[in-house]
Amino acid sequence: MAITPKDIDRLIREHGLGACLECGKCTAICPMSEVFGDIEYGHTPRGIVEKALFDSDLITGDAIWYCLTCDVCTKGCPSGVHFRDFMEELREMMIAAGHDEHGVRCRLCNRYFVPDPSLKMMIEKMDVKDSTPEFLLTCPKCKTRDFGRKMMKNFAPGRFKE
Amino acid sequence: MNELMMIPLIARIRSIREVTFDTLMFEVAIEKDGKEVPFSYLPGQFAELSVFGVGESPISITSTCTRPGLVEFAVREVGLVTEAMHNMRPGDNMGIRGPLGNGFPVDEMKGKDILFIAGGIGLAPLRGLINYVLDNRSDFGAVDIIYGARAPNLLCFDWEFDTWKAAPDTRVHLTIDAPAAGWNGSVGFVPAIVKELALPPGNRLAVACGPPIMIKYVLEDLAAAGYRDEDVITTLEMKMKCGVGKCGRCNIGAKYICVDGPVFRLSELKTIPSEY
Amino acid sequence: MSDFEPKILIFACNWCSYAGADMAGVSRYQMPPNCRIIRVMCSARVRPEQVISALTQGLDAVLVLGCHPGDCHYTEGNYLTRRRGIMLKNLLETMGFEKNRFQVNWVSAAEGARFAQVVSEFVEEIKALGPSHVSRDKDTGTHA
Amino acid sequence: MSRVKVGVFVCHCGSNIGGTVDVPDVVEYAKDLPLVHYSEDNLYTCSDAGLTAIKEKIKEHGLNRVVVASCTPRTHEELFRRTCEEAGVNRYLFEFVNLREHCSWIHMNQPQEATCKAKELVRLGAAKAARLRPLEIARAQIKPACLVIGGGVAGLSAAGSLAQQGFEVHLVERNDRLGGLTVDLWKLLPGDRPASELLHTLTARVTKNDNVTLYLSSELNEITGFIGSFKATLSTPSGKKDIEIGTVIVATGAVELEPLGLYNLGKTEGVITQMGLEKMLSDGRKDLGDVVFINCAGARGPDREYCGRLCCAVSIKNARYLKEADPDARVTVLQRDVMAFGTEFETEYRKAMCAGVRFIRFSPDRPPTTIGNDKVTGVRIYNQLTGEESDLSANTVVLTTPLAADSGASDLAQMLKVPVDKDGFFLEAHLKLRPVEFATDGVFIAGAARFPADIGEAVAQGTAAAAKAAAPMFAGEVSVEATTALTNPRLCSGCATCEAVCPFGAIEITQDRHGRPVSEVNAVMCKGCGACAAACPCGAIQQLGFTDSQIFEMVRSLARDGDPSGSEG
Amino acid sequence: MTVIGYMKRSALEGVLGDISDKLEVIAPLPSGDKGAVELRRFEKGAQVSIGPVKPMLPLKTIFLPPVEQIFRFSKSENETTVTASTPITRDRVVFGALGCDIAALALIDEVFLREPVDEAYRERRTRTTIVALACEGQGPECFCASVGIDPVRPGGADVVMIPVKDGFIVETITKKGEQLGTMLQGALRDPTGPQKKTARSFTSTSRSDVDLSAPAGGWSAVWESEAWEDASARCIGCGICTVVCPTCHCFDVHDERHGNGGERFRKWDSCMAVNFTMMAHGENPRPQHRARVRQRYMHKLVYFPENHGAVACVGCGRCAVACPNRTGIGEVADRMREREEDSNE
Amino acid sequence: MFHAIRTPGRMRDQLKDMQTRLREIAAAFLERPDALFFIGWEMTPDEKETRPFFARNPRQAQRLVWNDLCHPNPASYLPRLRDREGMIGVAVKGCDARALRELIRANQIERKNLFVLGIPCTGLVDPNTGAIASRCAECQYPVDFDYDETLGPMETPALTVERSAPDLDAMSLQQRRAFWKQELDKCIRCDACRKICYGCYCPECIFEMSDPKWATNRGDLADKIFYHAVRAYHLAGRCVGCDECARACPMGVRLDLLNRSLRDHAKEMFSFDGAGITDEKPLLRTFSTEDPDPFFGGDE
Incomplete structure (x- = not known):
């Protein structure tokens, strides 16, 4: 369209x-x-x-x-x-x-979440050029979910269903 | 005449009398070095009166030399000097130089009938002569006075009229230019009254004094009535400064009005240019 | 020359400057007593002849005060004053007067302080100049 | 012609004067001044006791000039003048000397100098007083009729207002219909009211009132006279007509500038002016396509420096109508800056913006140009900030031009002896202090003849001018300044300098009985500023109460009559 | 008349310097930058410009100053004190006076020394010794010989100085002159024969063909002459002719007031001025320019001779030089008579 | 004071031709039944200078001259002739034409009563030195006027523009004062400067007035300063620079400098072109709100 x-x-x-x-x-x-x-x-x-x-x-x-x-x-x-x-x-x-x-998509959900220039600047400012940390390529929603999942895995394994 | 011709004596104002709305009569005593001095003059003469710091004006003497006492000047307000005079009070000082001019030929007038013709303020110089004649009544013949003004309140010296009328063999003919309330006398211009009265020349002298236009017609009428030029006397007016024939202002022909005049016989006038 | 007390003439327009002088009085601004005000309805009434006459009769200085340009009660009188003033000032200078013997200034009805300041400064300037070079008494005429 | 007798009354003003100035000393000094007959001091001259004293002394001593030396004439002059009048002395034979504001208060610490100055001020006052002459306050009758020139909105408002107040009104309109420029307008801001509606109301007020005589297709040919009694000649379709009126309101309006050639106006089809647009809109045309307005067309440049004031509002209004009528059309306003004054226009501006009208700024250095040969297709515009040139598509280009002075204004101005500014608009007496009035009494101004005005302003000014004109007509007469100028024909050379400098058109060069030119002052129109008296080289024209002779005497006395502190005092 | 000696030109300033200790000395001094000369008070050390240039203002300025205080007055209470002004304080001598100017004094004397005598004028006259400079004519405008004046040994001079090579032969004429002669003695030497001879044969170049006479018949014969029309058309009425004329003597009187005092002074006036005859009430008997021009010439050529037997012109020619339009009296007199001749035709 | 030497011979021939034309035109004018006279110049009796001449008939027109000595300004005579019925012919050079223009503007004479002959002037000379008169050397004015006839194209004379001494503006105050003291000492208050001036047409001069009595006539320095300052001021914006005042002065007072200084200041302060050059914006009859304001704040 x-x-x-x-x-x-x-x-x-x-x-x-x-x-x-x-x-x-x-x-x-x-x-x-x-x-x-x-x-x-x-x-x-x-x-x-x-x-x-x-x-x-x-x-x-x-x-x-x-x-x-x-x-x-x-x-x-x-x-x-x-x-x-x-x-x-x-x-x-x-x-x-x-x-x-010019838009970066989330590596998890593949939704657009940040413009390319911003991401580039963040990477530059954080001095993480060599290995892009995965969290920078994750949209906030997925980040929350991913982080939550990791926490549950560690602290409440019982509640966590894979 | 004081010894320095341009230095005035002091004329101290003794009293001021209103003649008409724009004319005041000043009675003055003449002083020299703080003392009153006599002042002798002839009818028809004038004096240079001055307001110190303002200026000087030639003013005819209206009092009569036969009556001892103060000298009188009737002053009409026409310019700066006369305006300043009108603002003076009794006790104030004017400057005075005089008497100046020739005056009326009183000795030659003796034994004659006299016709006085005056208009407006023109009576001021004649008043001195009229009173002189009346004071020496026996020296003169019949006296007729024709006097006119624009309106009754502009007749000068009205306080004299009754005295004049009462004098022996003397007639006063008053006239005003146009009818006015309260005026019962004759109405008409002076020349008309002269014509109307038609006093024959004979042994009569005519003495005329007044505004130029009046004089012009009066002289014509007198000539028509048969008066000889020698028997008609009038006065001339001209700007003057020194009053003694030096400043050159009042020069007409070979005459100086201030010393050769201001009184002229018509026969003399005919020897000088009629326009100046 | 320090004892010299000049005699100064001020022409003030009725609507602004005379009122400004009143305002100075009401506000009790103190100023030197050398000036005398002649009130005119508009500064444009001041004939340059009067100014020249004042200066040649023995006054030490003349100040003409009017409304600020644009504020004239008669809409434009002070513009005439300004033009005449400029021409007159130049003429007087050309003829040998100091440039401050004659001044024009603008004081509004509200400017009491300004009036006091203008007058005080003017008096000081004239004091510094000394008496006018045209003094009648000193000169008795060329050919006399 | 009676003898001048000056009386001097010196006021202590409590301690305001007396505390600094030695008042008794001043009184003694005054006694010796020329023509001063009487002098005394009063604790408060303005008190009942003081005023009574003045009256008594006038009678007792026959005083005919009065000098009061106290405070400022600005407060008490009238009081003392009245007092003189009550005592039978002409009110103009009074002279005020200011010893308080101009002496005691400003020299509080110098009592000696202040006393000396006070003496001199009194001397000057007495010197002037001696030269004062009685003056009369003349009164002029005012004919309760007004000539309104111009039947536009301002003229209609003025005429309507005056007619309602019961005055005879003569309304002259050059065209064959009333309404002026408004006739061609479509809708009015604010409120989107149709112009015809307002016009109908205003016109009805005039046409339905018997007090109004209407002259359509008529013009003013000649006018003479002054406040109270003007005589005018109109040329009407039925011939010449003479009328007599007391006041005049100029409401001749203005014309829309048509700068042919500018932005190809008149050359390329589709380039029109706002007035053209209004007419199209009134005719119901809405198929204008993409429209680009170009503002400040012919204004704010070297040829015409002023801002048209209304143009922005007009373009805002019309752009929004167009956009609203056809939301798909691209409507762009090219502007140098937007003058949407007042909350109402500001709101309109926002409404237009929000409706999708584009406002784009351009610089006069690189103005837009129109594209298209026979028919306009677009406008090329340079964006200063981006430094880019771009093309806007346009089917119609509307030039927003300012209102300009009517070419006939200067003739009318000459006839009425009122000024115009450099752009040809009429110049009122004072922009802030005396709006809608001319310096010339009895002549007023309203609407766009004065400066571009919108409808609301034109109505307001028309009504204001009517109110101003009504005041003297209600009074029936005006009292005239007594201290006016007067010509002495004997001294006048007829050079017309006075005529040129008079701000009130009160002086005219006429011929004396010998056919020589001589200046003549119309005392009713004269305001007594004295500018003529100062300009006359011959001294032939004098301002009464401030004559050369009076001022000269003051100057002379100040310069020559000695210093009262010195030995002569 | 006695020849008393020869004086070197170079000794003149010194002699005048010595005399100036005893008398006020007036002499022609240079004035301005254009070679003009003016009669002024001589101060020691000044250069005298005796010789070829005629002072623009005539000798009358010494006896009738342009502005002259008559008296001062002061007022107090009701008393006015009038103090006559002192015309001069010292005896005076005028050096280098010209014959025409000296002759003019005799004409002015007719007016000012006649009764009542003008005391200020008389005092100046009697207390001034006049040393004439024998004049050989100072320009084409000179025509004193035409009016019967001897420019070499003019009547009215007390002493005459006749220019010879490098100096003057000095002759005394009157008693007053002899007294002055004694003061000059120190600077005099016996003249040589040739010097005496030069002095004896000294003559003037002044024109003798100018005719100022009026035709018989007095004023009425020339009253309507076209000369007045011509002269007045061109004349601007500035009155310079009256200022520079050695015989014109009209004056005006003014008062000045300051404070409680003041002064009266007189100043030269001119019959060319509009207000010369203007009276206080605004009437002017001589309002037309033409009449004023006529008055001036008639007074000089007709009235004055009628009263005093001589035309009031001494042929100095200054009027023609000073007039912005270069109109001289001789020219007007010629035109005046032309009319007469015309009417006789 | 002077710049060039006497007009060269070639130009004198040209002047001669113009004089012939002038006489023809004047004579033709005087043939008209309504002609009163033609004002031009004639030689003085000593043949050294010229003076105004009123030719009354064609025969007298032959006395008229035009040459480089024609200093007098014939326009000065016109105001007092305004009541005469009939036509007056007048020959004017540039400065005279400017005066004429001012006179017409000031209602002192009506154009319709005049026959104006314009003379293209190439500068006049001083009769004594033969040098070009200073005002002519500075003259740079066009002489725009509606002439009835001219003796050739009326062009701006292209003469040297160089200021002559003394330059008052360059003097110190003391020098200026001394200069005027010296000049005014010479002045004898004879009034020639004002009476010869074309612009002095007041019915009664303020110097002759009795109320107020402006001038003391005392003849002292103050009186003379008053006189000359007022005279100059009265001509501010009206002086056409014909220098007749200086020429008429029998004592050689440099009155021209005073007028010139005013003209200069008017030019400098108000861009005033000079009197008689245009009819717009006469100096002291108008003003501009944009005029300089050297006064505000007290000092310049």
């Missing part, structure tokens, strides 16, 4: 991107620059909102995959743009449409 401009338009409307006043507060408080160092304007919240409004191609390219979805921008926006929600829905829409080249 391909994504149409109309779909993106709906997201823009639903999440109030049209209300953007181009003040740039979102970008000023966005932690991405802390995390990724020097990032392109096109990767910042404001840049992305602008691209969205300008009908630019958000589907190709990796611009929308850097957001950490921390939602600080939404809190800082004076105009009521729900950027995180927009971003999450857009990404899901894309994964669903098969544009998964």
Whole structure:
């Protein structure tokens, strides 16, 4: 199922991107620059909102995959743009449409759970380049389940059914 | 005449009397070095009165030399100096230089009938002469006084009229320009009254003093009535500063109004340019 | 020259500067007693001839005060004052007066403190300049 | 012409003056001043006792000039003037000397200097008083009729309001129908009310009121006179018509700027102005496809510096209508910045944004360009932040142009002797202190003739102007400043300098009986600022109460009459 | 007239310096930067500019100053004290006066020394010794010879200095002159024969062909002359002619007040001024420019001769030089008579 | 003070031709029944200078001259002639035309009563030195006027623009004061400067007024400063730089410097082009809210 401009338009409307006043507060408080160092304007919240409004191609390219979805921008926006929600829905829409080249899937459940840039940065920051710890490639849900299973195995073996 | 021609004596104002709404009469005593000094003059002469710090103006003497006492000046407010005079009080000092000018030829007038013709403030210089004539009544013949003003309240020296009327062989003809409430006398311009009275020349001298337009018609009428130029006497007005024939202002033809005048016979006037 | 007490004339417009002077009084701002105010309805009423006349009759300085530009009670009088003032000031300087002998300034009705400051500073400046070079009594005429 | 007798009354003001200034000494000094006949001190001159003293002394000494040396004229001048009047002295033969604010209070620690200064101030006051002349307060009758020029929203509001108050109103409209620009509008903000509805209400108020005489397809030809009695000549379809009115309201409105050639307006099909759009919308057309609005078209540039004020709101409004009418259409507003002032417009702005209208900023350095030869197909826009150029598709491009002054405004301004600004809009007396009024009495201004105004503002200004015009008409007369300018024709050269500097148009060059030009002051229009008196090289025009002679005498006395602290005192 | 000796030009400043200890010395001194000369008080050390340039202001300035205080007054209570001003404090000598200017004094004397005498003027006249400089004519405008003036030994001079090579032959004429002569003795030598001869044959180049006479018939004959129309058309009424004229003497009187005192002074006035005859009530008997121009020339050429027997012009030619439009009295007199001739035709 | 030498011979021939034309035009004008006179210049009796001449008939027109000595400004005569009925012809060079323009603006004369002949002036010379007059050397004004006729194209004279000494602005205060003391000492208050000025047309000059008596007429320095300051101020924005005041002064007071200084300041402060050049924005009759405000804050 391909994504149409109309779909993106709906997201823009639903999440109030049209209300953007181009003040740039979102970008000023966005932690991405802390995390990724020097990032392109096109990767910042404001840049992305602008691209969205300008009908630019958000589907190709990796611009929308850097957001950490921390939602600080939404809190800082004076105009009521729900950027995180927009971003999450857009990404899901894309994964669903098969544009998964920038999304990492869980090694257990095979569901998309984190964008590629974030994962790469985590690996880099944690200095675990040699052997990717398995937990980094596991989605939180599976992580919880996996961890719980391990605990039960150790502390309540009786309750644990393989 | 004081010894330094431009230095005034002090004229101390003794009293001020209202003549008309814009004319005051000042009675002054002349002082020199703090003492009162006599001041002798002829009818028709004038003096330079000054308000110190404001300026000087030529003003005709309206009192009569035959009556001892104070010197009188009737001053109409027309400019700065006269305005300042009007703001003075009894006791104040004016400067005075005079008497200046030739005055009326009283000796030559003796033995003649006299017709006085005056308009408005023009009575001021004539008043001195009229009183002089009446004080020396026996030296002169019949006296007729024609006097007019724009309105009854503008007739100067109205307190004199009854005395004049009461003098022997003397008639006073008063007139105003237009009818006014409370006025029972004749109405009409002075020249019209002159014509109406039609006093024949004979042994009569006419002495006219008043605004230029009045003088113009009166002189014409007198000539028409047969008066000779020698028998018509009038006064001229001109700007003056020094009053002694030096500053050059009142020069008309070869005459200086301040020393050769201000009294002229019509025959003399005809020797100088009629326009200045 | 320290004893020199200049005599200074101020023309103040009725609506702003005269009121500003009132405000200074009400606020009890103290200032040197060298100035005398002549009230005019608008600073534009001040004839430059009056200023020149004051300076040549022996006054030491003249200050014209009006509303701030744009605030004139008569909408634009003080703009006229400003233009005339500039021309007059230049003329006086050209003729040998110090540049501060004649000044124009703007004081609003609310600016009591500013009035006091402007006046005090002006008096100080004139004191420093000393008496005006045009003093009638010293000169008795060229050809006399 | 009676003799000048000045009386000087010096006030202690309790200890306010007396505590610093030696008041009895000042009184003694005053006694010796020229023309001063009487001088005394009072504890409080403004008290009953003080006022009674003034009246008594006027009678007792025949005083005809009064000087009170006390506080500021700003508070008590009227009181003392009235007192003089009550004692039979013309109220303008009074002079105020300020010894409190301008002397004792500001020299509290210098009693000697303050006393000396007080003497000098009294001397100046007495010098001026001696030269004062009685003046009369003239009154001008006001004819309770108003000429409203322009039948747009502002004019209609003004006319309606005045007519309701019972005044005769003459409403002149150049076109053959009322309503002005509003006629072509579709819906109004806020509230989406159809423009026709409002117009109907306003028009009905005017047409149904007998007090209003309506002149359609008519113009003002000539107007002369001043507050209270203007005479105007109208050219109407039925010929010339002379009317007499007491006040005038200018509500001539403005025109929408049509900058032909800009963004290919008039060259490429599909490029229209907002007014064109409004007309299309009124006609029910909604098939406009993708629409791009370009704001600030012809405004805020070197040729026309001002901001059109309303344009943003108009583009917001129309963009939202279009978007709502066709949610699939792409509606984009290209803006330099959005001026949606007030909560109402801010809400509209948000509504439009939320409805999906795109607002995109452009820079005047690289303005958008239209694409398409015969018919417009898109707009190319440069995004400053991304540094990218992109194309927006467009079937219609709407230029949001500002309102501009009507070309006839300057002629009207000349006729009424009121000023216009550099853009041709009428200039009111003071933006903040005296809105809707001209410096010229009896002439008022409302609506877009003054500056671009929206409907609400036009209504408000029209009503405000009506209120201002009603005030003197209710009173029936205005009292006129007594300290006005007066020309002495003997001294006047007719050079017209006074005419040029008068801010009130009160001076006119006429001809005397010899046919020579001579200036003539209309005392009713004169406000007594004296600018003319200072400008006249001949000294022919004087401001009564502040004549050259009075001011000169003060200056002369200050400079030449000695220092009262010195030996001469 | 006695020749008392020869004085070297180079000795002049020294002599004047010595005299200035006893008398106030007035002499032509350079003025401004354009070679102009003005009669002023000589102070020791100053350079005298005696010779070819005529001072723009005539000798009358020494006797009738442009502005002259008449008296001071002061007021107290009800008393006014008037103090006459002192015209001069020392005896004076004027060096280098020109014949035309000296002759003009005689004309002014007619007015100011006639009763009542102007005391200030008389005092200045009697206390001033006049040393004339024999004049050979100082420019094409000179025409004193036309009005009967001897520019070499003018009447009215007390002493005459006749220029010869490098100096002057000094001759005394009057008693006053002899007294001054004694003060000059130290600087004098006996003149040589050639010097005496030069002095004897000294002549002036002044024009003698200017005719200022009025036609018979007095004022009425020229009253309507076209000369007035011509002269007044061009004339701007500035009155410089009256300022520079050695015989013009009209004055105005002003008061000045300061505090309780003040002064009265007189200053030169000009009949060319509009308000010369303007009266306090605003009436002006001579309101037209043409009438004022006529008055000036009529006074000089007709009225003054009628009263005093001589035209009030000494042929100095200053009016033509100073007039912005270079109109001289000779030219106007010619035009005035032309009319007369026309009407005789 | 002067820059160049007497007009070269070639140009003098040109002037001669212009003079011939001038006489023809004036004579033709004077043939008209409504012509009163034609104001131009004639030689003075000594043939060294020119002076104004009122030609009344075609014969007299032959006395008119045009050459490099025609300093007087004929426009000065017009205000007092405004009541005369009939046409007045007047020849004007550039500075005169500017004066004429100001006079018409100030209602002192009506254009319709004038026949104006424009003369393209190439600069006048000082009769004594033969050098170009300083004002002509500085003249850079177009003489835009609706002439009835001209003696050739009215162009801006392209002369050297170089300031002549003394430069008052460059002087110290003390020097300036000394300069004016020296100049004013010469002044004899004869009023020639004001009476010759085209711009002095007040019915009663304020110096002659009695109330207020502005001028003391005392002739002292204060009186002279008052006189000259007021005279100059009254001409601020109206002075056309014809320098007639300085020419008329019998004592050689440099009045032109005072007027020039005001003109310079007006140019510097208000970009005022000069009087008589355009009809827009006369200096002291208008203002701009954008005018400089050197006063605010007390000091410049």
